Structure formats: C-alpha cells, structure tokens
Amino acid sequence: QVQLVESGGGLVKPGGSLRLSCAASGFMFSDYYMSWIRQAPGKGPEWVSYITTNSAYTNYADSVKGRFTISRDNAKNSLYLQMNSLRVEDTAVYYCARRVGAANADYWGQGTLVTVSS
Amino acid sequence: DIQMTQSPSSLSASVGDRVTITCRATQGIDIYLNWYQQKPGKAPKLLIYAASTLQSGVPSRFSGSGSGTEFTLTISGLQPEDFATYYCQQSDTAPYNFGRGTKLEIK
Numbered sequence: 001q002v003q004l005v006e007s008g009g010g011l012v013k014p015g016g017s018l019r020l021s022c023a024a025s026g027f028m029f030s031d032y033y034m035s036w037i038r039q040a041p042g043k044g045p046e047w048v049s050y051i052t053t054n055s056a057y058t059n060y061a062d063s064v065k066g067r068f069t070i071s072r073d074n075a076k077n078s079l080y081l082q083m084n085s086l087r088v089e090d091t092a093v094y095y096c097a098r099r100v101g102a103a104n105a106d107y108w109g110q111g112t113l114v115t116v117s118s
Numbered sequence: 119d120i121q122m123t124q125s126p127s128s129l130s131a132s133v134g135d136r137v138t139i140t141c142r143a144t145q146g147i148d149i150y151l152n153w154y155q156q157k158p159g160k161a162p163k164l165l166i167y168a169a170s171t172l173q174s175g176v177p178s179r180f181s182g183s184g185s186g187t188e189f190t191l192t193i194s195g196l197q198p199e200d201f202a203t204y205y206c207q208q209s210d211t212a213p214y215n216f217g218r219g220t221k222l223e224i225k
Binding site for chain 1: 119154205
C-alpha cells in the first residue's frame with residue numbers, strides 16, 4: 001500500500017534551517033509529481049510546493065519562494081524540502097503528498113511538526 | 119491568486135441528516151475543485167476531485183457538484199464517522215489554495 005513517511009521536523013530558531021525528508025513506498029515514486037503542504041496550528045492546509053517527476057520543474061507558494069527548495073531522489077524514493085531563513089509564521093505540520101491529476105493530493109504522510117521559535 | 123471561500127464555517131447536524139457545504143472561487147476554475155475531510159490529529163483525506171468524481175473507497179453518500187466559481191459538497195445520511203472538518207481546494211492554477219474549512223459537529 002502507498003506509504004509516505006516524513007521526518008526532520010523539530011524546534012528551530014528564527015533564521016535557522018531545517019531539511020525535511022519524505023520516504024515513499026508502495027508505488028512507483030518516479031512516476032508521480034510530489035507536493036509539500038503545511039498546516040499551521042488551528043488553520044487550514046496551505047500548499048507549499050510541488051516538483052515534477054524528473055525534477056525539471058518546481059513551483060512554490062509566494063510565502064516560501066526564495067527560502068525553501070523542494071527536491072527529490074527517485075533512486076531513493078525520497079522527497080525533500082530544504083527550509084532556510086525560517087520565520088515564526090513557518091510553524092506548522094508539514095505533509096508530503098502524492099500529486100495526481102490536476103494537483104489533487106491523493107495520499108498524504110502523517111506529517112512532521114516544524115516549530116520556529118526563539 | 120485564486121481565493122476560496124467556504125460556508126458555513128461550522129455546522130451542527132444529526133446522524134442521518136443531509137448537509138451541504140458551499141465553496142466559492144474568486145475566479146472561474148472550471149471543475150478543478152477538490153474536497154478533503156480531516157479528523158483531529160490526522161492528515162486530510164481526499165474525498166472528491168474534479169468537482170464531482172468520488173475518490174476510490176469513499177462512500178457514495180458523499181457527492182460534489184458545481185463548475186466555474188460555485189461548488190457544493192453534499193453528505194446524504196450523515197454517519198458518526200463523518201463528523202470532521204471539510205476543506206475545498208482549487209487545483210486550477212498555482213498556488214493551489216484551500217478554503218478555511220467547515221467544521222461539522224454533532225447536534
């Protein structure tokens with residue numbers, strides 16, 4: 001069955017960096033676009049970024065553009081999110097999600113919590 | 119950016135009721151509209167995509183309709199497991215914004 005497992009979250013000070021990972025299994029990872037979606041405490045989800053199958057194209061929400069970088073390693077069935085210059089408002093649970101069709105997220109991981117606080 | 123507005127923000131209903139949630143987009147998105155269900159402490163779950171197509175495994179009491187700027191999610195015959203928060207999301211143009219959610223509570 002499809003499984004997505006995020007890791008790498010934690011507590012970081014404003015201005016710091018974190019790298020999130022998502023390990024995928026149960027499907028042909030290299031055939032799917034992948035996304036990161038986050039959810040701040042008590043808020044609705046917010047789409048963050050997506051990457052195409054061969055990494056040729058990426059797209060970002062304006063709120064993270066220039067600070068976050070999405071990448072993937074198809075040989076390792078893994079998705080990554082490098083987060084730099086973190087801000088308090090980046091505090092959220094970060095989910096990786098498989099993208100199908102027109103940007104539908106049909107499978108989600110369990111999420112990893114990122115807390116940005118001094 | 120395309121903004122999504124859901125109404126109501128909360129809703130109380132009883133088991134067996136029929137409920138409808140509305141989602142409006144600030145510009146036309148054809149049928150590129152998804153609905154998700156989220157329970158506390160869990161990731162959102164895709165219910166409906168392309169406005170009206172039921173995701174595999176989702177009970178037929180869930181249905182979606184609409185196109186352009188106005189969409190609805192209907193649950194016919196509420197079950198206890200349906201009490202959750204529901205989000206719409208447009209998948210027409212990045213950024214793929216979500217609505218603020220509708221919390222469905224037991225009356």
